Amino acid sequence: MIDKMLGHYRIISKIGQGGMGVVYRARDEVLHRDVALKVLARETGFDTSSREYLLHEARSSSALSHPNICTIYEIGEFDGELYIVMELIEGKSLFSLIGTLGLPIESVMRYGIQIAAALAHSHDRSIVHRDLKSSNIVVTSQGLVKVLDFGLARRLPRAAMEDEATQIMGPVDSHDRIAGTLSYMPPESLRGQTADARSDIWALGVVLYEAACGQLPFRGGTSFEVSSAILHELPPPLPAWIPPGLWGVIQRCLAKEPAQRYQRASEVQAAIEAVQSAAIVGASVPAGPSGGPPTTVFRNIRHANVRSGDALLFVGTTKGAFILRSNSQRTHWDVGGPYFHGNSINSIVYDGRNGRHRLWFSTSSFWGTFLRSSDDFGKSWTNPREAQIKFPAESGASLKNVWQISLGRPDEPDRLYCGVEPAALFQSDDAGDTWSLIRGLYDHPHRPRWTPGNGGLFLHSILLDPTNKDRMHVAVSAGGVYSTEDGGSTWQARNRGVRVVFAPEKYPEFGQCVHKIVMHPSRPERLFLQNHWGLYRSDDAGQTWHDIANGVPSDFGFAMVAHPRDPDCVYVVPVESDEFRCTPGGRLRVYRTRNAGASWEPLMRGLPQSGAYETVLRDAMTADQLEPTGIYFGTRSGVVYGSIDEGKTWKKVLDGLPSVVCVKAAVFGELRISRGARPGSKSKSGANTDARTRSTAYAGQRPPGKANSPAKTKSREKAESPGKAKPRSRSASSAPGKVSQKQRRAPVLPGKSASAKRSSVKNKKRGRK
């Protein structure tokens, strides 16, 4: 068909194929515009029935003129080919936009209003769509909704629109064929009754439900099961973050009896508009009569478009959080945020247990500390009316901050822990709905004698032994390490061998200012500890500790990360001293041991080696689960660095942030390996290509609010491309020989500047001394 002329239309390319015809992009040679041209091809059933349907589609739709309805220009026949000429709409189907996660709530409402408006227009002209579904709704890049395919629409007798009794009690139209996709079909159609405008309202309810959560409301493995669910079952409740008002609209659309639904699409439109106007930008939707929790919907900020298989980074700062996504190459990151701007995000955890993809943030501001969760990667968040974590009245204590949110073990998918300030441990066994103070630790006789450090008195590290359900360790600054062997009922101080520099007794039973402890999951009896002065290892689950500060420029520091696969490998970022909590000599270096602390090596390639007086806070460094392991950290000056080769080389991921408090990494779903990924990378899916092409190149990019203009970004990419900038090219060629050609072309491994090289040489010499 390509290049063939149908009348004055030249066929350019095939766009798609539907049940009744093939759709082409075509050129109107008279009006000089591109159009969509639907041809009822002879070989795909050019019989009288199909022909009548096509003609019917054209006649129905041509009566409609509305910005949310695809315009019909013309119907024609040429050389036996019957065709319809329509407005060419460039966009994506709502079905593809919804994916498996659903849309942000504000998009559900924005699109829902437009779909309802389209239906209202057609219903006013006595035209029922009868095949409304997410795959025949297109959203343009400007966010304009176009309802397509009034192919099954039928012109109702006007009396039927006005006489409800006729609609409900009228005889079954035996000539009606059951058409349309089953999942969107209303009960009355399944019963063979006449479809009317309210059947479209049912389908609109299905579309809204699907858009809100990514699932159809009536499901089943067979047509019979789906039909049965439509006829007899209620739609499963939508997740808690869906505004109750919207859920109410959807439920009314999905009433089994047409008389109990909205009677007109314009009513649905008005109802969604009412819910929308109640939703305040960046604020809660007031709860409806059901009393469900309000939800915070973030509009007007950029969201990272997270898909299954993505590598994710979560960055919490003193003034908000950012969500970054990349493919398995981890060279280009899309940045979403800031989330909860103005709040300090002191802890983040990603919960992928039990099929979830839930983010937990602890947010802290003048208005208190709250746990907020999102199941759609930041688009909407729970917004609890009450603070979830509260100290009991008799304690007299008040929550100041949540410094650590930790997951329970994989076989305890609803368990979470929080380490808080003032120092205490809280536990939830219902996926975060309710929390209780772990009294065994809070009532420990040592607790009244714990003393606050510079940052306060708080519990910041929580380690669960994966092989012993009764054993866990926590660390308190400044109280020391405490462990339980009975699931939290009783706790013992485990600080033997850890030195104190700020009290006369150098090795007390407790009172150590522990900054961080980490555990290797495959060898849980081994712990590493970054102390307020001192690096330590324990090989007996914390019973005894040994000094391992062998070759670090300072054993003072905060951040510490265990390699996810090598139990002998740990990373730290030393700072000069307790009085000058900055990287020694203005050189930003990560130190790594690969022999459990017998020696340490500096990792500095790509990190600033002069004038970098940085601090990396205790939760601001993390490792991902990919191979080679990615290591990421953020600084108090608001820069995030990443290494995708286990620390050998580093690259700036994001800068211009407020002070970074915490950095976490995760993989959403199964890893998708992209083209050009390093050999050896693991993938459960085994896919070797990445369909995504729209990700924004990053090269020390700024957060969305401070984004460069596209032109500037482009020129920056060019400037950073090793192939175009000679100094980079030189340094890239000096990169280790195992780096692939593809990687050499990518702006992955920034080489050192000449001054950095000189500095590096000097440092080496100094190190030898």
Added chain:
Amino acid sequence: MLVRFQIPGPLRQFTGGSNQVQIETSGSSLLEVLTDLWAAYPGIRDRVMTEQGRIREHVSIFVGTENIRDIGGLAARVPAGGEISIVPAVSGGRA
């Protein structure tokens, strides 16, 4: 009696976006009047008070133009038709 509350921006999410709300109350102390505010607009209490019932450190409350610190704290008397302002305290020095 009727009292009027001035609601700061971050808390308007719990008042349907309104920057002021009126409460019919039989209370006369600030705590009694606030308790009626909590009941009418759930969500505000835990943002203004700690779980121990103290006003948060960086939140100030005024009855008329008087900071409640100077007129008896939560026991301060609220006159009929009084205006109560909840405002974030001026605090600085930390980034």
